[in-house]
Amino acid sequence: MRKLETPAGQGTAVRRDPAIDLVRFLCLLLVVAAHCMMVSPVLHKDGTVTTANTLMDQAWFTPVVWVLMIVPLFFVMGGVTGLGSWRRLQARGGTGFEFAQLRLLRLVRPAMALLAVMWAGLWAALLLGVHPQVVQLMTTGAAMPLWFLAAYLTAQLSIPLMARFHQRAPKLTFCVLVVLVITVDSLRGTLPVLAFVNMVFVWCAVQQLGFFMADGYFNRRSRTWLMGAIVSSNLLLGLVTGVAVYPGNMVVNINPPNLCLLLLGISQTATLQLLHRGIAWLATVRWIQKAVAVAGRRAMTVYLWHLPLLVGMSALLLLTDFPKPSPDTADWWWARIPVFLAVVAMLAPVVLIFGRLENHPTAASHARGPSRTAVVTAGVVVFLPVVDAALNGLTLALLGGGAACFALAVLLLGRVPTPVLPQAPEGTTPGNAVTLPEEGLRANLES
Template structure:
């Protein structure tokens, strides 16, 4: 009974969306901070006796890191939360007469502006380090480490830009949409040995599939099912 009531209220929520949830925004903020910090800690410059400088993945060498990573799963959680906020933002925009292009522009501006500020700060810092006589090899290693989190931004931006299309498919057949994304992930992964470049394409399907769980949460489907199970 709980599930049926939830399903009846879902169309209204789908039409207008819900207001922003500060708890979700706070959770996204902490996830983002953890992702950036963990990536920065992965690259540690090491000065050898002969004067050469190399990098080591410090975190991966810690025996406790992988179990903790599997338990907390910060990055998937970030994409799930992004699915919740992305779908609700798209629904609010659509209720005001906005289009998919409007949504893409808003998302691009929201993500590109802070990324541009970050890149500008990195460029100025690395340029200053070069002028101060820091070894070019060290500067290159610092640039590599500082740029590591940018792949995460690119993946998140790609999944967010897909929200209007995936939201339409989700509205028609949510489980079939999720199943199609999972099937694409499995298919591309099975072909990755013959075509290594497919790994980069597959990353988009992986994170889009994870993002879909945020769509389900935004619709209250999981909450409705859990209430139905407890009710017997």
């Protein structure tokens, strides 16, 4: 992979890696497909509704999920692209607070719309006579992707600080994070709530792997070294799960995360580098380029909305006479194909309506951004409902409160400041010079 040699404070033309974009697109498809095989509400004769996770009940799923658990890969890729974005902003004179503002707006706005629509829709269902138990099941199931948003946002907000540590002592920084992960895992039996601290340490450590990839560290390693990293990390993973230090099911290990997810991240990073040349070639195929370009710009909208749509569709089918095969039957498995296609079809208008909230934050020329206090307050306001949901579970009331908190955060973040662009030497007009937009125009701040 091409090294992103962008020392802090210096600007270079950093192009997006098409291989990273393609892998992100494939991982997103895999997540949607996996959830279609997991969600299975069952209506009983007494009128009660329960949910069955058919995929998790399969004996063969535990070893397969070692390959299919691609959440660490999302954080690795987030480290690659996030470090590039931070360095570009820094080269234009941007600060860590401006980076936090951009990241908060980019991720919170789509989530705000989702929470608001879910809250309104589920309240309407409750008023129309839908049993509160069903509403609560839909609330819990549909909002499951929000934990990823919270973890991903935490890791992304840490990028300016972790990039500084990475620049000074990359290997030491990674090793310190590994020690912190193991320490928290060792104490989680005594203090179970402490396990949630690894939402920060584990994902920041995995994100650091993306920093190494962005700087070309893995690119400079031989194929033998990469294969050794893959084999070693999986052998260690087999050891710690084989002696029952950690569960063997990676889905169980993910929330809160532990050392197993970091070991998977090492294996997946080395695998991504090993296959990079072939993936990059695939990414040049024209129809693949078009598909990735369309879906890539709306990846967060697809991720946030696919499970609520799936849960809502499944709940509505319970109220109809539409054939509903029993979970774990051949008919049920065959039905996953039309279910997946139906979710994709429902996502199309949702992406059309709400996808624009994912657009890069923009600013009017000479706009003044919010104060540092406002950015910090917005971050706290965003994480209040998230922490509440993690500790006490998600409720309908918390959905509404979360939507209100996210809306308040967007208001607090306010305008995005116009970037400070490097001055060209007097009397010269470089061919790639960038000029400020005219008054009244709007400029995209992030490529």
